[in-house]
Amino acid sequence: MIYKFGFGFNTETRNMSKCKVSAYNYVAEPFHVDFCGRLFMGVLGNHLLNSAGFHATERGFGIARLNESNYTWVLSRLAIEMEEMPREYESFTVETWIENVYRLFTDRNFAITGKDGKIYGYARSIWAMINLDTRKPADLLTLHGGTIVDYIESEKPCPISKPGRIKVNEKQPCRTIDVQYSDIDINGHVNSIKYIEHIMDLFPKDWYAVKTVRRFEVAYVAESYSGDRLSFFKEQVGDEEYDIEVRKNVAEGQSVGEVVCRGKIIFRNK
Amino acid sequence: MIYKFGFGFNTETRNMSKCKVSAYNYVAEPFHVDFCGRLFMGVLGNHLLNSAGFHATERGFGIARLNESNYTWVLSRLAIEMEEMPREYESFTVETWIENVYRLFTDRNFAITGKDGKIYGYARSIWAMINLDTRKPADLLTLHGGTIVDYIESEKPCPISKPGRIKVNEKQPCRTIDVQYSDIDINGHVNSIKYIEHIMDLFPKDWYAVKTVRRFEVAYVAESYSGDRLSFFKEQVGDEEYDIEVRKNVAEGQSVGEVVCRGKIIFRNK
Numbered sequence: 001m002i003y004k005f006g007f008g009f010n011t012e013t014r015n016m017s018k019c020k021v022s023a024y025n026y027v028a029e030p031f032h033v034d035f036c037g038r039l040f041m042g043v044l045g046n047h048l049l050n051s052a053g054f055h056a057t058e059r060g061f062g063i064a065r066l067n068e069s070n071y072t073w074v075l076s077r078l079a080i081e082m083e084e085m086p087r088e089y090e091s092f093t094v095e096t097w098i099e100n101v102y103r104l105f106t107d108r109n110f111a112i113t114g115k116d117g118k119i120y121g122y123a124r125s126i127w128a129m130i131n132l133d134t135r136k137p138a139d140l141l142t143l144h145g146g147t148i149v150d151y152i153e154s155e156k157p158c159p160i161s162k163p164g165r166i167k168v169n170e171k172q173p174c175r176t177i178d179v180q181y182s183d184i185d186i187n188g189h190v191n192s193i194k195y196i197e198h199i200m201d202l203f204p205k206d207w208y209a210v211k212t213v214r215r216f217e218v219a220y221v222a223e224s225y226s227g228d229r230l231s232f233f234k235e236q237v238g239d240e241e242y243d244i245e246v247r248k249n250v251a252e253g254q255s256v257g258e259v260v261c262r263g264k265i266i267f268r269n270k
Numbered sequence: 271m272i273y274k275f276g277f278g279f280n281t282e283t284r285n286m287s288k289c290k291v292s293a294y295n296y297v298a299e300p301f302h303v304d305f306c307g308r309l310f311m312g313v314l315g316n317h318l319l320n321s322a323g324f325h326a327t328e329r330g331f332g333i334a335r336l337n338e339s340n341y342t343w344v345l346s347r348l349a350i351e352m353e354e355m356p357r358e359y360e361s362f363t364v365e366t367w368i369e370n371v372y373r374l375f376t377d378r379n380f381a382i383t384g385k386d387g388k389i390y391g392y393a394r395s396i397w398a399m400i401n402l403d404t405r406k407p408a409d410l411l412t413l414h415g416g417t418i419v420d421y422i423e424s425e426k427p428c429p430i431s432k433p434g435r436i437k438v439n440e441k442q443p444c445r446t447i448d449v450q451y452s453d454i455d456i457n458g459h460v461n462s463i464k465y466i467e468h469i470m471d472l473f474p475k476d477w478y479a480v481k482t483v484r485r486f487e488v489a490y491v492a493e494s495y496s497g498d499r500l501s502f503f504k505e506q507v508g509d510e511e512y513d514i515e516v517r518k519n520v521a522e523g524q525s526v527g528e529v530v531c532r533g534k535i536i537f538r539n540k
Contacts (some may be wrong), residue, residue: 029316030320030323030455030456031316031319031455031461031462031463033455033456034451034452034454034455034456035451035454035455035456035457035458035496036456037456040452042452045303046299049300049301050300050398053300063465064341088456108292180471181304181470181471181473181474181475181477182304182310182312182467182470182471184304184305184475185300185301185303185304185305186300186303186304186305186306186307186358187305188305190358191301193301197452201450201451201452201453202451203451204301204451204496205451205454205496205497206496208451224473226305226475226476227475
């Protein structure tokens with residue numbers, strides 16, 4: 001799930017030296033809401049990743065800069081917890097900041113807010129950086145002379161738990177799909193957002209009529225490509241909690257295959 | 271394909287009385303481009319329909335106003351012809367205007383342009399208005415005292431041909447899919463954009479490595495819903511030209527089913 005930072009509507013270089021948190025505004029578009037009129041989880045994920053890209057670019061560690069030295073960001077995990085999803089036509093704001101930087105990973109958090117201080121929810125993400133030649137992880141603490149640590153904002157609250165362990169023993173796939181043209185991103189991989197959509201589609205419309213997603217988690221493990229067949233294994237692990245594993249090219253009647261992605265959904269009644 | 275006008279980032283009411291053409295700016299986001307780095311056709315379609323919504327709302331015939339009298343717009347046909355698709359991170363502008371208003375239909379055109387007068391392409395669309403109670407078409411010439419005709423712009427060129435006839439005799443579906451949660455919009459129907467994506471997915475990634483879409487056409491005929499199974503019938507009708515028909519709930523081994531949507535794609539070599 002390589003995600004290219006560097007995307008920005010704002011082309012002017014702003015002085016962000018004192019500013020650790022940035023905020024970006026979105027509107028829930030008509031074709032981006034589900035039958036209940038609430039923003040799709042995949043669309044929210046796209047806005048979070050775009051916001052991450054804006055934030056990084058404005059501070060000089062976006063992909064454009066990184067690519068000069070042949071590095072790129074890779075999204076490893078994403079956890080989203082929502083009180084409520086924005087409704088059709090509602091404006092909302094994504095705030096994002098870096099909570100921590102380690103040698104091989106960085107924690108980036110998000111708050112999704114609305115008018116009059118309304119809190120829609122929060123999200124946490126974990127990123128690594130890789131060298132595009134060697135595909136090996138890079139040392140974040142030495143990036144740009146270690147300047148990334150100047151942007152650490154450890155005080156701002158993100159009151160949701162970190163991504164946890166997801167384990168699926170289920171042997172019978174609940175859905176199998178062939179990777180399509182529209183699944184593939186510019187890197188030739190199934191894109192991070194499409195996995196979210198496919199995981200959400202493991203539950204029927206009637207389910208979403210009475211349930212809403214309280215927490216959604218995804219861990220990206222390996223890439224899948226055009227020509228791959230993805231099998232989805234789903235296991236109920238709690239009262240309202242489901243773990244999902246996506247394996248590729250599982251032989252007919254078998255359950256073994258390379259894991260490309262894992263997910264967890266915790267629902268609540270509406 | 272009911273499309274709710276009324277969506278707008280711009281909440282101030284502007285005086286549009288003398289302005290017949292409006293322009294809206296977009297950027298090709300990372301997850302909105304294909305493996306070649308070019309905007310997905312479905313994403314472009316979404317931007318066109320959003321632009322149509324902005325334009326109508328700013329002139330007082332958006333859905334919010336219409337719903338007071340219980341009417342809504344219905345997209346009937348859309349034809350898009352592209353010289354080139356915007357690349358990842360490229361900014362582009364969608365201009366839209368009304369070319370004609372008839373009693374039961376209106377023709378709305380689009381130009382997709384870039385920096386320095388670059389022309390990406392053009393599009394044409396045909397819309398009707400229905401009464402939400404009776405589902406019967408409304409008379410556009412009497413809407414709001416006939417004010418819609420004040421916005422007709424018949425001089426601005428849209429140098430692509432009007433949507434034409436699409437006819438498919440093929441008896442063997444090339445793909446069959448069950449409608450998923452993420453296909454369904456706020457009206458409970460498979461959304462207009464998802465049909466475009468599914469039609470584009472009838473051609474493999476390798477095809478798009480060497481071909482690009484010169485013209486894409488879609489005609490919306492009937493609604494499909496959660497629980498429906500959609501069968502796609504594809505027929506080559508010219509050197510680089512394919513007609514597609516989407517029928518719902520076709521019995522196994524049969525080819526007969528209610529037509530929900532038709533499409534045409536004309537390719538060219540890259």
